[in-house]
Every structure is written in C-alpha cells, then in structure tokens.
Amino acid sequence: MVSDSVERFSERVSNYVRFRPGYPSVIVDLLRVQCALGAGARVADIGSGTGFLSRVFLDAGFFVTGVEPNREMRAAGDEILRGRSNFRSVEGTAEVTTLEGRAYDLVVAGQAFHWFDPLRTRREWERILKPNCCAALIWNERLLQTEAMRAIEEVIDRYSTDHDRSIRERGRSRIAGFFAPSQVRSAEFPNHQDFDFDGAKGRVFSCSHIPNEGDPRSAPMIEDLKHVFDRYQNAGVVRFDYRTEIYWGKLT
Numbered sequence: 001m002v003s004d005s006v007e008r009f010s011e012r013v014s015n016y017v018r019f020r021p022g023y024p025s026v027i028v029d030l031l032r033v034q035c036a037l038g039a040g041a042r043v044a045d046i047g048s049g050t051g052f053l054s055r056v057f058l059d060a061g062f063f064v065t066g067v068e069p070n071r072e073m074r075a076a077g078d079e080i081l082r083g084r085s086n087f088r089s090v091e092g093t094a095e096v097t098t099l100e101g102r103a104y105d106l107v108v109a110g111q112a113f114h115w116f117d118p119l120r121t122r123r124e125w126e127r128i129l130k131p132n133c134c135a136a137l138i139w140n141e142r143l144l145q146t147e148a149m150r151a152i153e154e155v156i157d158r159y160s161t162d163h164d165r166s167i168r169e170r171g172r173s174r175i176a177g178f179f180a181p182s183q184v185r186s187a188e189f190p191n192h193q194d195f196d197f198d199g200a201k202g203r204v205f206s207c208s209h210i211p212n213e214g215d216p217r218s219a220p221m222i223e224d225l226k227h228v229f230d231r232y233q234n235a236g237v238v239r240f241d242y243r244t245e246i247y248w249g250k251l252t
Contacts, residue, residue, distance in 0.1 A: 012206055013072045017050045017080065019202035021140045023110060024189050027246050028060045031106065034185070034248060035134035037062070041105040044128060046094045046121075047112030051077035051087075053138065057108070058084050065099060067092040095120035099128045107135040107251075114171025118178050122251065129252050136248040137175060139168070140191055143241040148232035152200070152240075155228055159221040160209045179249040191242040197229045200238055 031037060041062050045054045048066030050073055057064050058081065066081075066089040068074040074089055081087045092098040094109065094116040107125045109116070125135055144150045176184055195203060204210060204225060211217040232238055 012208065012212070013050065013076050015202045015206040016073070017076055019193075019195075019199055019206050020050075020052060021191055021193050021240070021242055022052050023056050023138065023140070024191055024244055025056050025059065026189055027136075027138060027244065028056050028062075030187060030246065031108075031134070031136055031248060032060070035106055035136075037105055042103060044097065044099060044104045044107045046097065046107060046109045046125075047115070048077055048089060049073045049111075051081045053108060053110035054081065054087060058087055062086065062106075064088075065090065065104075067094075067097045067099065069093045095124050097124055097128060101127050102130055104128050105130055105133050107133075108138060109136075110138045111140060113137045113139075113175075113178075114168045116171075118174050122178055126251050131252050132250060133252060134248050135179075135251050136246055137178075138247075139245045140242045141168075141245055143243055145241060146232075146239070148228070148238050149241055151228045151232065152204070152225070152238075155221060155224045156204060156207060156210065158224070159211060159217065160207075161211060175247050179247075179251065182249045182251065184247050184249040186245065186247045188246070189244045191244045193240045193242075194237045195240060196236055197226065197233075200229055200240070201225060203240060 039061060043057045043062045043064045045064055045066045048054050048068045051066060054064045054066050063086045066077055068077065068089060069091060074091065078089055090098055107129055142149065142153065144153055201222060205213055229238055
C-alpha cells in the first residue's frame with residue numbers, strides 16, 4: 001500500500017463519514033449470485049475505512065472483517081458499526097492483512113485498489129481466500145455528464161494538491177493483470193447524492209487531494225465552489241452523479 005495513502009485521510013474523517021457516497025445494495029445481490037455466496041459467508045473488506053462497503057454486506061447477513069491501516073478511519077468505522085455482531089475490524093493493509101489463511105469466501109475493496117501494491121496484494125488475497133473464491137474491486141466514480149458536475153470538477157482540479165485521478169486510472173489499468181489468468185468481469189450501476197452547499201463543500205473536502213479546511217489555500221476554493229453552487233443549484237440542491245463500478249473474478 002502506498003505509504004501516503006494511510007495517513008492522508010486522518011484529518012478528513014468527519015467529512016468522509018458525512019459526505020461520501022455509499023454503495024448500492026445491488027452489488028451484493030450480484031456477487032451473491034456470481035460468486036456463489038451462501039448464508040453467513042465471510043467477507044474481508046480491505047481498506048474498509050469508515051465502513052461504507054462493509055455496511056451493505058452486513059445488511060445482507062454476511063460476516064465482515066474490515067481491514068484498515070488508518071487509526072482514525074478504523075475508529076470511526078468501529079463506532080458507526082458498533083453493535084453489529086457480524087462485524088469486526090483489524091489493523092492491517094492489503095498486502096499484510098493479518099487475517100487467517102483460507103478463511104474467506106469473498107475479498108472486496110471499495111475505493112482503494114489504486115493505492116495497493118498489486119503483486120503483494122494478489123499473494124496475500126490468495127492466502128486468505130478459500131479455494132475457488134472471488135475478489136471484487138469497487139469504485140464510486142464521479143460522472144461529468146452535467147454542467148454542474150463539470151464545473152465542480154474544474155474547481156477540484158484547480159485546487160488539487162496531487163494527481164489523484166491519474167492514480168485511480170493507473171489502478172484501473174492494473175485490474176486485468178491482477179486477476180490473470182482468470183477472466184475479470186464487470187458491471188456498473190447508477191448512484192447519486194443531493195447536497196445543499198454545506199454538503200457539497202463537505203464532499204469536496206473529503207477528497208484526499210484537496211487542501212484541508214483551515215489551510216489558507218482552501219478559502220479561495222470555497223469561494224469558487226460557492227459561485228458554482230449558486231449558479232447551478234435547483235431549490236437549494238446540486239446533484240452529484242456517480243457510476244458505481246464493480247470488477248470481480250477468481251484468484252484461487
């Protein structure tokens with residue numbers, strides 16, 4: 001796992017929890033069929049963060065172990081999912097999960113694979129998966145089909161502190177090789193969030209490549225974002241459109 005990826009979310013936990021999109025339950029329905037998941041299947045959620053992806057598998061009745069290297073993100077996930085008897089979390093990375101071998105029916109990663117070392121991750125996931133079982137890589141990708149979303153993305157790009165999009169694209173370019181020689185399959189589903197200005201601002205600040213609130217560079221960004229919001233809002237709301245992408249296949 002890229003070392004910077006572990007700590008870069010530490011100061012963004014609150015915005016991440018409140019304003020990041022969840023995952024549609026249809027991805028669980030798909031994997032239940034495609035990966036032959038029975039009742040009580042064990043799922044390892046790698047880079048589980050605050051538990052967005054874990055939650056949809058928990059709601060479906062699966063047992064989930066979240067693996068998260070960032071202490072603040074893991075603590076937030078533990079608090080949010082407190083009382084879920086079918087959830088536990090551990091400190092670990094994609095490459096060194098600390099999980100028991102040959103114990104999991106499915107390994108998933110949401111919004112995280114682009115930070116992983118593919119070769120080391122593949123070996124580790126082969127180790128923890130039961131024979132003939134699947135892994136799945138999942139993203140919520142912002143869509144730029146509306147003028148509002150294109151304008152918001154321009155603000156994000158203007159104030160970005162690194163090349164986050166190129167990192168994500170590099171991750172996608174490694175998907176086929178990660179699953180080889182098995183065939184990787186894919187599907188996509190619509191997703192969206194409706195935000196007032198505070199929500200739109202929080203969603204932007206949840207991005208790891210944007211200056212944190214309180215950083216002097218954030219003030220002009222907020223001003224630019226407010227201009228965009230005021231221009232495109234409808235009844236005080238702007239819609240963020242996403243495409244939920246899922247790639248799955250067998251590793252063992």
